[in-house]
Every structure is written in structure tokens, then in C-alpha cells.
Amino acid sequence: MNSFELPKIPLGDAVEALVEWIEINFAVVLDWISDGLDWIIEGIKYLLLVLPAPVFIILASLLVWLVTKRDTKLAIGSVLGLFLIWDLQLWSLAMETLALVLSSTLFALIFGIPTGILAARSEVTHQLVKPCLDFMQTMPAFVYLIPAVVFFGLGNVPGMIATVIFAMPPVVRLTALGIQQVPKELVELADAFGTTERQKLVKVQLPVAMPTIMAGINQCIMMALSMVVIAAMIGAQGLGYKVLEGIQRLDIGLGFEGGLAIVIIAIILDRVTQSFAPKRTE
Amino acid sequence: MEQEMVKPKLVIKSLYKIFGKHPTDALPLIKEGRSKEEILEKTGQTVGLRDVNISVQEGEIFVVMGLSGSGKSTLLRCTNRLIKPTSGEVLIDGIDIASLGDDELRNLRREKLGMVFQNFALLPHRSVIENVAFGLEVQGMPEEERLEKAKKTIKMVGLAEYEESMPSALSGGMKQRVGLARALASDPGILLMDEAFSALDPIIRTGMQDELLDLQNELNKTIIFVTHDLDEALKLGNRIALMKDGAVVQVGTPEEILSSPADDYVASFVAGVDMTKVLTAEGVMKNPDPVVSIVSGPRVAMKLMEDHGISTIFAVGKGKTFRGLVAVEDAVAAARAKKTNIEDILITDTPVTRPDTPVRDLMGLVATTQYPVAVVDENNRLKGVIVRGSLLGALDVTSNGEEDEE
Ligand SMILES: Nc1ncnc2c1ncn2[C@@H]1O[C@H](COP(=O)(O)OP(=O)(O)O)[C@@H](O)[C@H]1O
Ligand SMILES: [Mg+2]
Numbered sequence: 001m002n003s004f005e006l007p008k009i010p011l012g013d014a015v016e017a018l019v020e021w022i023e024i025n026f027a028v029v030l031d032w033i034s035d036g037l038d039w040i041i042e043g044i045k046y047l048l049l050v051l052p053a054p055v056f057i058i059l060a061s062l063l064v065w066l067v068t069k070r071d072t073k074l075a076i077g078s079v080l081g082l083f084l085i086w087d088l089q090l091w092s093l094a095m096e097t098l099a100l101v102l103s104s105t106l107f108a109l110i111f112g113i114p115t116g117i118l119a120a121r122s123e124v125t126h127q128l129v130k131p132c133l134d135f136m137q138t139m140p141a142f143v144y145l146i147p148a149v150v151f152f153g154l155g156n157v158p159g160m161i162a163t164v165i166f167a168m169p170p171v172v173r174l175t176a177l178g179i180q181q182v183p184k185e186l187v188e189l190a191d192a193f194g195t196t197e198r199q200k201l202v203k204v205q206l207p208v209a210m211p212t213i214m215a216g217i218n219q220c221i222m223m224a225l226s227m228v229v230i231a232a233m234i235g236a237q238g239l240g241y242k243v244l245e246g247i248q249r250l251d252i253g254l255g256f257e258g259g260l261a262i263v264i265i266a267i268i269l270d271r272v273t274q275s276f277a278p279k280r281t282e
Numbered sequence: 283m284e285q286e287m288v289k290p291k292l293v294i295k296s297l298y299k300i301f302g303k304h305p306t307d308a309l310p311l312i313k314e315g316r317s318k319e320e321i322l323e324k325t326g327q328t329v330g331l332r333d334v335n336i337s338v339q340e341g342e343i344f345v346v347m348g349l350s351g352s353g354k355s356t357l358l359r360c361t362n363r364l365i366k367p368t369s370g371e372v373l374i375d376g377i378d379i380a381s382l383g384d385d386e387l388r389n390l391r392r393e394k395l396g397m398v399f400q401n402f403a404l405l406p407h408r409s410v411i412e413n414v415a416f417g418l419e420v421q422g423m424p425e426e427e428r429l430e431k432a433k434k435t436i437k438m439v440g441l442a443e444y445e446e447s448m449p450s451a452l453s454g455g456m457k458q459r460v461g462l463a464r465a466l467a468s469d470p471g472i473l474l475m476d477e478a479f480s481a482l483d484p485i486i487r488t489g490m491q492d493e494l495l496d497l498q499n500e501l502n503k504t505i506i507f508v509t510h511d512l513d514e515a516l517k518l519g520n521r522i523a524l525m526k527d528g529a530v531v532q533v534g535t536p537e538e539i540l541s542s543p544a545d546d547y548v549a550s551f552v553a554g555v556d557m558t559k560v561l562t563a564e565g566v567m568k569n570p571d572p573v574v575s576i577v578s579g580p581r582v583a584m585k586l587m588e589d590h591g592i593s594t595i596f597a598v599g600k601g602k603t604f605r606g607l608v609a610v611e612d613a614v615a616a617a618r619a620k621k622t623n624i625e626d627i628l629i630t631d632t633p634v635t636r637p638d639t640p641v642r643d644l645m646g647l648v649a650t651t652q653y654p655v656a657v658v659d660e661n662n663r664l665k666g667v668i669v670r671g672s673l674l675g676a677l678d679v680t681s682n683g684e685e686d687e688e
Binding site (some may be wrong): 113183185186188189191192193194195196203204207208210 | 362364385388389390391393397398399400401403405406407408416417419420421451474
């Protein structure tokens, strides 16, 4: 049994060669993308840090209170949680993390929602997209950190790219699902009243699918946050880096503080996005 | 009623619909007259519609009735091409809709065809007024104008105070009013209603039917109304098409369907109907024969009654206008008194009714009078006569039919 050895297909070598080829031939494009993305992340971070932390905290909590239709408990929790982050001197790191999460989510939505719409409308697209999503979700995140680093170097940008890849599948899936689940009668309604395909999408399918799409956005943000520490391994800044530092130095206190700040941000973002998904009542 | 409807609004000619991947496989079998089950077994194709031919007049409520799965919804959806027929023609205002391009078809749906759905199909994220304005919005009407129009239509269906409510806050009956208003907002000539009231509670349902009839009096739309409920069909329909396994087995007025069902299928549908609600005087009256002319003498009247073995006779004037009734004993007395004209012995306070009076309303009349009831039209022309025996006879026939079926 042992005497026979199956020749190994050089799959790893092939992927490596492909990555190298892209790196060499598209260096200019890659640089351009890298600069652009960096500018966006920095821009968002700058905006988040424009206001002094206490002012920001009050305004943000007020906003939370308004969009959650006056969830006072959550608003008070936000104030306390965010002040704690500030007090722990993690404020600018937290805003950097938030900038990373928001820009990753933004790109995941920009690519994910149209892909979900296409998948819902055409069976062929659906069949093409499905295995890609499975791949993106099951491949350990560490694996695509490597090409991300090769293409974009160390820093926020490869971290963000890895995050987008990791966090996009639920947006695609739930957008497609939401549209497919629009009751048949409502699709008939659109057709019977003479809508164009575009009107049908914008006036009927997307609004009716919105609760489901919002659930996808919520998952996307949560997954983006869960990538923060992993992204820190390839040089992404922010709270993730703090936690990573704690791990590397076996400094439990440091790791805990960073981790707690991430949890606080996660809870606030989770509740806020959930409140955007109106309960289906019909 | 028939004379008013002249222009066919919707004509359907030899329409076939076969569901499945290979509809042409089934066509020859259909033409051979094979059954739906047989065709499904042999070819795997489902017969949706089989050689449907109907013509709907402008202003008519045309009811399509049949059991579940008989093809009613398919027929309705072929009318606005939500379902594409396998073969045959659908003509709206004389135009074959299969010949229309995408844009023209869209415009046809926007302007000429309104649709009301069984489960209301309200958009949950829109308020009542936004739902009603949906069709107008799709047409590209400016916001102010369409909200104005929607408001008027909402008023028409009696929901004036609920413009800003969300659908989830409305009861079933109110939801369907919104559905109706939405279909009416763009003032389409044809209204397609698929089991529109079937999801409603019986009492609310009856109310909605009455309201639809009231609205129809005002608006005079051409309405294709699909239902599986015979009472609803009889109440709403100017004419009814009965469907079975994709084919139309009978088209006729409610009365024609009831009094002369085309086959056992129709008869079984009709069995159990409360005849007094749907039969009219016209359906149970007999030909008034003989009658006597008002200018005749008592002897002529006597002779006619004697010959036919009857004890009363109707007297008519010019153009068969109804004048009154002569009883045999009065005629005998008048003849003895040597009178030459029956006008003196005419009984004029006899019961009179119209052809479209429901039998239900006749029962009391017939039960309390000793005379036959004269049926006259709006010009007072004598159309028929109802005697107690013929009324009971008519009701008896149908109740026998019911027993046969059970
Ligand atoms: N999209 C479809 N695909 C396959 N078969 C269908 C489809 N729509 C309807 N049918 C079949 O066509 C027949 C008529 O259906 P339908 O018009 O919905 O009946 P009804 O409205 O009278 O209940 C049924 O046998 C049904 O199963
Ligand atoms: Mg149906």
C-alpha cells in the first residue's frame, strides 16, 4: 500500500504562480487600489475623530436613541460604554477600528447587494455565485490574508480587503433570499400594473425584502468586527492590534481592555442595525 | 339589460394554455378530446386552458366560476398576459395583445387593466394612500397629482379616514377596499378580480359584494370576476362562465345556468342553491295564452275561458298592454245582462309584477291573492302570467335535482 504514491497535483504552486503573476503585471493597478482604499479608511477615521470624544459620545448616543425608536436603556448603555472606552484611553484606536469596520461594510454592501440582486433574478448567476460564497465563508480567513499582504503590503488596506471577503457572503445570501421570498402575489401586482423591471425592483422587491437585507447587513457588520483581531495580524491598526499585543505579551489586562471595547462597539452596532429591520407584519 | 351591452370589450378565441416544458406534445391529445389526467399521465404536461371562447361586453360583470384547479386564474392571467397562452387570441378593444411589444403591453396594463388579488397584495411598507397611488406612480404621474387622485378613489371605497394607515393596521375587508381602490385609481376599462372576496369573512364578504355592485352602477366597468362560490357568482354576474378542467362548459345568465344546466357538472354545481333568491318572475312565468282583447264582448271572453278550461282571463289593449282581468262568473252575468263590452266587468286591482322581480318577493304575493299574477314590462306590456301552481312547480323541479345529486 505504502509503496504506491499518487503524484501530487501542484495546486499550491499554481496558486502561488498566479498570485506572483498578478503582483508583477498589475502592480500599478494594485497600488492605485491600495491608495484609494487607504484614503477612504483614513477619511472616515478623520471624520470620526473631528469631534472631541465627549461630544461625539453624547451625539452618537442621542442618535442611537432616535434610530432605535427611543430605546432609552440602549442609549444609556451606549453613553456608559463609550465613556468607558474613552476612559481606558482606547478612543482613537476604537475610532480606527470603527473606520475599518464601516469601510469594509460599505464595500461589502456595494459588491454584495447587486450580486445578491443578480443571483435572485437569474438562476445561472445563482449557480455561479453559490460556490464562491461557500468558498469565501469556509476557507479559513488566515489563508486569504497571505495574498492580501502580497498584493497590498501590510497595513489597514489588506486587513480591510480580507474583511470584505469574509463579511460579504451574508449580504449576498440574504439579499438574494429576501428578493426570492417576496410573495408571488406582490410580484404579480408589479407586473399587472405595468412596472418596468427597474420599477419592480425598486418599488416592490427591494422594499419588501428590506427586513431580510437588513439582517444580512447586521451579520456583515458583526463578522467584520470579528475579523478585527485577525486583520491586526497583517498590520491593521485599532483595537484589534491592542488585543493582539495583549496576546503576544501574554498581558491579560491589555487584551481584556481591547476586547471589551470591541464588544461594546459590537453591541451598539448590532442593536442599531437590528432596529432598522422592521418586524414583518402583515 | 342585454340591449344596452353591444360592444365586446374583451374577446377570447380558441385559447389554449398548457403548462410544462413541452406544450406541443399535449396539443394533439387535447384536440382528440383526451382528459386532463390522461394528458398529464402521457405527456407530463398540465392542461391549463382548453379551447376557451368567450366574449365579454362593455359594462358587464362576467363571472368565471369553477372548482379549484379548473383554470379560472389561468384564464384571468391570460387576459393581462401575466400568463402567456400556448395558442389562441385575446382581443382587448379589438387589439390582439399577443401582437403588442413590451412597451405597448406595459401601457395596456397601466391604462386599461386593473387587477384585484385574493390576498390583497398590499405593499407592507406603504401607507394606504401610497398603495392606492402605486399604479399612477408606475405611470410616472407627478406626486401631487397622483396623491390627489388616490385620495378621491379612497373616498369612493369608503376609507377616507385611513389614508395614512399602514396595511397591517387594517381589517381584511378594509385591505381589500384598498386593493379595489388601487385597481380603480388609474380608471381602467377592465377590472380583473381573482377570488377578490374569497379571503373575507362571510358577512364582510356580502357587504363587499353589495359595494362592488353599487360602485359598478356608478362606474360601469367591464369586470371579470373569478370565484369558486356559486352564490357570489349568481349575485354578481350578468353572465357566468362555468369552467371544468380548463374548458368552459357553459356560459349564460345566472338564470340560464340554473334553469337549464348544460351537463351534470353544472347541475351538480347548481344543486343546493336557494332558488327563490336567484329565479326571477321571468323564469317561472307562463305564456299568457289566451288573452282577450279589451274591445271584445263578454261572450268572447266566456268562450275562450270555456275552451281552455280556465276561470279568469287577462284583457289586453293595443300592443298587448295589460288592462285587467275578467272572471268567468262576471262574464256570465254580463252576457245575461246583454252587455256588449267587457270593460265594465274588468277587475283592475289584480297583482302585477315585473319580469326581473326575484321569486322570493313573489311568494307572498302569490300566496295571498286568488288571481293569477300578471307580469308586465316597463311599458305595461303583458309578458306572462304566474299562477300558484307554476311557481311551486318551478321550485319543485330544482329541489328534486338537488336530491338526485346527493
Ligand atoms: N405555473 C403553473 N405551472 C404548472 N401548472 C400550473 C401553473 N399554474 C396553474 N397550473 C395548473 O393549471 C390548472 C389550473 O390552475 P388555476 O388556473 O390556478 O386554477 P383555479 O384558479 O381555477 O383554481 C391546475 O391544474 C394547476 O395545477
Ligand atoms: Mg385560482
